[in-house]
Amino acid sequence: MINNSPYTPTIGLEIHTQLKTKSKMFCGCANTSSKIGVEELKSNSHICPVCTGQPGTLPAINGEAVKMVVKTGLALNCAIAKHSKFDRKNYFYPDLPKGYQISQYDQPLCANGLLVIGDSRIGIERIHLEEDTGRLIHDQNDADSLVDLNRAGIPLMELVTKPDIHTAGEAKEFCQELQKIFRQLDVSDADMEKSQLRCEVNISLSDTSKLGTKVEVKNLNSFRSVERSIEYEIIRQTKLLSSGENIIQETRGWSDRDQNTYSQRNKEEAHDYRYFPEPDLPPINLTDEEIAHIERTLPELPQAKVARFVEQYDFSSLDAKLIIADKKLADG
Numbered sequence: 001m002i003n004n005s006p007y008t009p010t011i012g013l014e015i016h017t018q019l020k021t022k023s024k025m026f027c028g029c030a031n032t033s034s035k036i037g038v039e040e041l042k043s044n045s046h047i048c049p050v051c052t053g054q055p056g057t058l059p060a061i062n063g064e065a066v067k068m069v070v071k072t073g074l075a076l077n078c079a080i081a082k083h084s085k086f087d088r089k090n091y092f093y094p095d096l097p098k099g100y101q102i103s104q105y106d107q108p109l110c111a112n113g114l115l116v117i118g119d120s121r122i123g124i125e126r127i128h129l130e131e132d133t134g135r136l137i138h139d140q141n142d143a144d145s146l147v148d149l150n151r152a153g154i155p156l157m158e159l160v161t162k163p164d165i166h167t168a169g170e171a172k173e174f175c176q177e178l179q180k181i182f183r184q185l186d187v188s189d190a191d192m193e194k195s196q197l198r199c200e201v202n203i204s205l206s207d208t209s210k211l212g213t214k215v216e217v218k219n220l221n222s223f224r225s226v227e228r229s230i231e232y233e234i235i236r237q238t239k240l241l242s243s244g245e246n247i248i249q250e251t252r253g254w255s256d257r258d259q260n261t262y263s264q265r266n267k268e269e270a271h272d273y274r275y276f277p278e279p280d281l282p283p284i285n286l287t288d289e290e291i292a293h294i295e296r297t298l299p300e301l302p303q304a305k306v307a308r309f310v311e312q313y314d315f316s317s318l319d320a321k322l323i324i325a326d327k328k329l330a331d332g
Contacts, residue, residue: 005238007205010212011165011230012125014200015178017157017188018132019068024153025131026059026102026281027051032150033196034189043137043148051131051153053098058280061086065155066109066284067294068187069129072157073110074295075185076124082286084109086129086278094147095134103130103158105275109284116303117174123162132156151195157187163202163211168230172223175199180302183327192221199226204247205237212237213247217254217261229254232261305330 018033027050032041050057073080087105113124134152138145159178165171179197182190190197199220204212215237217229237247252261300308302324309320324330 005205005234007207007212007234007238007241009166009230009234010163010204010206011167011171012163012202013159013161013165013171013174013226014202015159015161015175016132016198016200017159017182017190018196019065019155019157020186020188021062021064021068021155023062024051025062025065025129025155026153029153031154033154033194041150043146044150046150047152051097052149059102061281061284062155065129065157068155068185069109069127069157070286070291070294071185071297072159072182072187073113073127074291075181075298075301076110076113076115076127076159078110078113078124078127080286080291081107081109081111081284082288082291083107084284084286086281086284087275088278089130090274091272093133094145095136095149095152097134097149097152101130101133102278102281104128105270115174115177117170117177120164120170122164122170122174125160125162127157127159130156130158163204168227168234171201171230172227175223175226177302180325184299184302184305186299192223195221201226201230201233203230203233203237205234205241207241212241213249215247215249216251218251218264220254222256225254225256228259229261232259236261 020034021031023029024031027048029048029051030046032046035041050059070080084107086102088100089103090100092099108126108128110127115122115124132151132154134147134149136145136147165174179190182188188196201217201220202214204214206212215233217233220226220229240247250266251264253264254261305324306317306320309315309323310317
């Protein structure tokens with residue numbers, strides 16, 4: 001439980017999902033996301049000059065990943081862009097070998113969607129496609145960090161909601177419903193323990209109609225962490241505002257051990273990334289026929305399946321939700 005706050009929380013989510021394509025986003029290396037935990041993967045065993053950012057290499061677009069994002073957008077009532085493009089998002093981290101990430105900025109594949117959670121209509125600002133980064137390993141010894149680039153270049157779908165969420169429970173339920181949808185669409189296994197689904201929370205508090213200063217909590221790896229990080233931030237920000245202090249716009253991390261957030265860095269703005277159109281990739285052009293063909297492949301979605309199970313088999317709503325949470329059981 002959280003303390004009652006005199007301020008209204010406004011919450012938006014950014015949800016990153018690894019797509020289950022056979023190969024990576026811009027090269028022919030195997031996509032290892034579904035192999036994590038199933039077999040022992042040697043570090044840097046699924047890499048090539050393209051996904052390790054070697055000079056002179058050229059990327060190529062994974063068409064299956066594009067179709068998966070469009071399929072997801074259609075399932076979430078998004079408008080699908082007939083014309084889209086990739087951009088370079090420039091920043092340096094050791095696990096980003098090129099020094100930039102190929103992403104989408106001003107022309108995402110999907111925009112203006114909607115997902116109903118209970119009595120709330122939660123808008124979806126955009127869904128775009130990018131590449132994942134590598135993985136840093138810090139626990140080998142105290143002096144060094146190691147870099148595994150097997151994950152670098154895996155297709156990553158990012159979904160950004162509108163600031164339509166106002167409680168921690170609602171945010172958690174939204175993420176859980178998305179996981180069911182992704183699995184039903186067969187675009188991702190969306191296993192949070194394997195980092196196939198990663199959430200970030202943007203939260204601000206205000207006692208007026210004007211939004212407060214936004215704080216981002218990064219890389220939450222469980223639904224419980226999503227819920228508890230929001231609860232913690234509501235308490236933390238309420239205490240600061242009530243004592244007359246200002247909220248700092250920043251990026252914070254979440255500690256499962258301590259059950260609190262902690263400051264990481266000042267929050268970047270879009271101009272900090274120096275976006276510009278990716279010169280090595282052509283624009284994405286989709287026809288009405290291609291979009292209609294993808295739409296015809298949509299399965300029955302989880303909320304519709306729950307309603308049908310309740311009506312057709314006389315299940316309770318709770319029992320129906322438990323059944324459809326297991327895709328194999330629900331489809332059997």
